[in-house]
Amino acid sequence: MQFQGKKALVTGAAGGIGQSIVEKLIAQGASVAVADRDVSALSATAYLPGDLLDPSYADTLPATAAEALGGLDIVINNAGVITRGPVTDTSDADWDLSVGVNIQAPFRICRTAIPLMAASGGGAIVNTASCWGGKAPGPNHALYCMTKAAIASLTQCMGMDHAHQGIRVNAVCPNEVNTPMLRSGFAKRGFDPDKAVEDLGRTVPLGRIAEPDDIADVVLFLASDAARYMCGALVEVNGGKPVA
Numbered sequence: 138m139q140f141q142g143k144k145a146l147v148t149g150a151a152g153g154i155g156q157s158i159v160e161k162l163i164a165q166g167a168s169v170a171v172a173d174r175d176v177s178a179l180s181a182t183a184y185l186p187g188d189l190l191d192p193s194y195a196d197t198l199p200a201t202a203a204e205a206l207g208g209l210d211i212v213i214n215n216a217g218v219i220t221r222g223p224v225t226d227t228s229d230a231d232w233d234l235s236v237g238v239n240i241q242a243p244f245r246i247c248r249t250a251i252p253l254m255a256a257s258g259g260g261a262i263v264n265t266a267s268c269w270g271g272k273a274p275g276p277n278h279a280l281y282c283m284t285k286a287a288i289a290s291l292t293q294c295m296g297m298d299h300a301h302q303g304i305r306v307n308a309v310c311p312n313e314v315n316t317p318m319l320r321s322g323f324a325k326r327g328f329d330p331d332k333a334v335e336d337l338g339r340t341v342p343l344g345r346i347a348e349p350d351d352i353a354d355v356v357l358f359l360a361s362d363a364a365r366y367m368c369g370a371l372v373e374v375n376g377g378k379p380v381a
């Protein structure tokens with residue numbers, strides 16, 4: 138019960154990795170406010186549905202969560218979208234969506250969460266970058282990689298800038314994870330998702346791609362006191378597989 142009495146906000150809470158993070162935080166004693174477009178299927182302490190592309194929603198989410206939970210110790214910026222293809226296949230709408238969800242929303246949330254958490258003695262923020270972009274460039278996902286490079290850099294900067302306030306900001310960098318984000322991409326390209334996940338697993342030195350729990354455990358570690366001396370770290374979780 139290492140999160141007993143802790144109050145946490147999780148975005149993208151209804152997604153593959155998000156659901157696992159929420160379940161694990163609750164199992165270890167945290168009160169959790171869940172944010173996503175549709176949170177009706179989740180079990181949590183507080184429900185904060187909304188669209189992260191709406192600046193007034195993202196700007197007020199930390200304060201709304203703090204009010205609903207009676208404080209805020211942990212923020213997990215997990216929501217994300219993926220846009221595939223090279224820059225030449227990227228539309229203005231793709232740009233607005235990817236930059237809006239993957240960079241601007243966590244920026245807005247951190248900007249308001251940091252003073253709020255600092256005022257009550259500190260806290261931990263875990264952002265979700267990716268091996269793709271966050272650690273190395275990857276082929277055929279230019280916009281996605283750019284947004285993950287941006288959130289990785291923001292994480293490093295915020296980790297440095299706000300450590301003196303008792304705020305630890307770190308990021309997890311997964312490689313491929315078996316979630317709707319990955320599976321819907323396979324389905325869209327005409328592949329059977331189960332078979333594609335199995336085939337992809339053979340390209341990973343550990344023998345399988347990550348399951349949501351594999352990533353959520355590292356997110357919880359970064360949010361916990363066990364990571365008390367980590368600020369601005371980008372933690373790769375890749376089963377031994379580098380970006381192609």
Ligand SMILES: NC(=O)c1ccc[n+]([C@@H]2O[C@H](COP(=O)([O-])OP(=O)(O)OC[C@H]3O[C@@H](n4cnc5c(N)ncnc54)[C@H](O)[C@@H]3O)[C@@H](O)[C@H]2O)c1
Binds near residue numbers: 148154314319
């Ligand atoms: N699945 C992978 O292979 C993989 C690899 C590396 C990094 N990641 C990152 O992990 C995080 C979680 O991804 P996942 O694989 O669980 O994907 P997912 O698609 O299952 O979950 C993402 C969640 O974000 C929410 N979201 C998206 N846009 C939103 C918006 N405008 N407003 C509110 N909520 C919004 C979605 O509704 C969804 O529930 C993302 O940041 C993703 O980029 C995933």
